[in-house]
Amino acid sequence: MEDKDLLDKIRNPETLNYGFNLLVRAYQQRVYSHVRKMVIDHDDADDVTQEVFIKIHKYIGNFREDSQLFTWIYKIATNECLSFLQRKKRRFFLPIGDVAGELSAKLDAQPGLSGDEIQLKLQKALLQLPDKQRLVFNMKYYEDLTYEQIAEITNTSVGALKASYHHAVKKIEEFVIH
Amino acid sequence: MKNFEDIPKKDLFGAPEGYFDALSGRISARIEQAKPREVKTAFRYTLQYVLPLIIIAVAGVLWFTKQEVKETESLLASIETEELLSYLAEADDLSYEEFINEMNPTTEEAEALEEAVFELQWADESMNDLLEELDNQNL
Numbered sequence: 001m002e003d004k005d006l007l008d009k010i011r012n013p014e015t016l017n018y019g020f021n022l023l024v025r026a027y028q029q030r031v032y033s034h035v036r037k038m039v040i041d042h043d044d045a046d047d048v049t050q051e052v053f054i055k056i057h058k059y060i061g062n063f064r065e066d067s068q069l070f071t072w073i074y075k076i077a078t079n080e081c082l083s084f085l086q087r088k089k090r091r092f093f094l095p096i097g098d099v100a101g102e103l104s105a106k107l108d109a110q111p112g113l114s115g116d117e118i119q120l121k122l123q124k125a126l127l128q129l130p131d132k133q134r135l136v137f138n139m140k141y142y143e144d145l146t147y148e149q150i151a152e153i154t155n156t157s158v159g160a161l162k163a164s165y166h167h168a169v170k171k172i173e174e175f176v177i178h
Numbered sequence: 179m180k181n182f183e184d185i186p187k188k189d190l191f192g193a194p195e196g197y198f199d200a201l202s203g204r205i206s207a208r209i210e211q212a213k214p215r216e217v218k219t220a221f222r223y224t225l226q227y228v229l230p231l232i233i234i235a236v237a238g239v240l241w242f243t244k245q246e247v248k249e250t251e252s253l254l255a256s257i258e259t260e261e262l263l264s265y266l267a268e269a270d271d272l273s274y275e276e277f278i279n280e281m282n283p284t285t286e287e288a289e290a291l292e293e294a295v296f297e298l299q300w301a302d303e304s305m306n307d308l309l310e311e312l313d314n315q316n317l
Binding site for chain 2: 020040050
């Protein structure tokens with residue numbers, strides 16, 4: 001279903017719930033994947049993903065269609081990830097390094113990574129990056145978004161994003177290969 | 179492996195089986211749970227603000243009504259006995275009914291006056307003095 005049709009259904013009070021369920025089903029996998037790469041743990045990703053869609057439900061009336069629906073949804077998901085990680089640091093008074101250590105320990109527990117040394121190293125290298133740089137890297141490398149799309153989601157210039165991605169790759173190479 | 183491009187790209191974070199089938203239902207349930215708070219808020223607002231105002235208004239009406247009764251009683255109590263007697267003395271042929279009509283009290287005042295008169299309890303000696311006085315003045 002086209003985004004326009006989804007929005008029409010959501011804006012009609014009689015079909016609001018139906019339209020919103022269709023939106024969730026259309027975007028849930030991408031949102032979950034985007035969130036999970038950032039927070040690592042499934043239960044945390046589940047909480048954040050639900051919060052993302054609850055916010056979408058609350059603010060969909062404010063969506064002005066001057067950007068794509070997908071971009072608007074990703075913006076909410078990105079902000080929720082960053083807020084979650086900030087709260088995690090504040091709650092436990094952890095500096096960035098310790099949060100990376102905690103997430104690294106969660107990585108060790110992920111069944112999909114066991115036995116795949118290079119992938120585990122790659123993920124641990126990513127955890128050494130600042131949250132925003134890690135977000136940009138994930139969106140470019142894993143989700144194949146264009147710099148223009150990432151610029152709209154993160155409200156950052158294309159030039160700054162290219163520089164950020166380039167530096168992230170260098171750091172990862174240093175950690176994984178050398 | 180010499181550089182980053184040599185690392186195979188894998189998406190390693192899969193969701194548990196059945197997760198996405200149930201997710202939309204769980205989200206809808208959470209949204210529904212959040213809604214009744216608005217109704218509770220309206221009900222709570224009524225209890226918290228409107229009900230006390232009603233109670234204060236009723237209490238105010240009762241208080242003012244009581245004040246009016248007290249004022250009537252105070253008015254009657256303020257009439258000196260001598261004044262009442264001298265009035266009665268001047269009114270030779272004044273019956274109780276005529277007296278009442280001349281005073282022209284309201285219904286409430288008349289009832290209150292009658293009640294006040296019947297409630298007067300004079301000592302026997304005072305009553306005898308009054309009767310003698312009345313006799314002397316040929317009432």
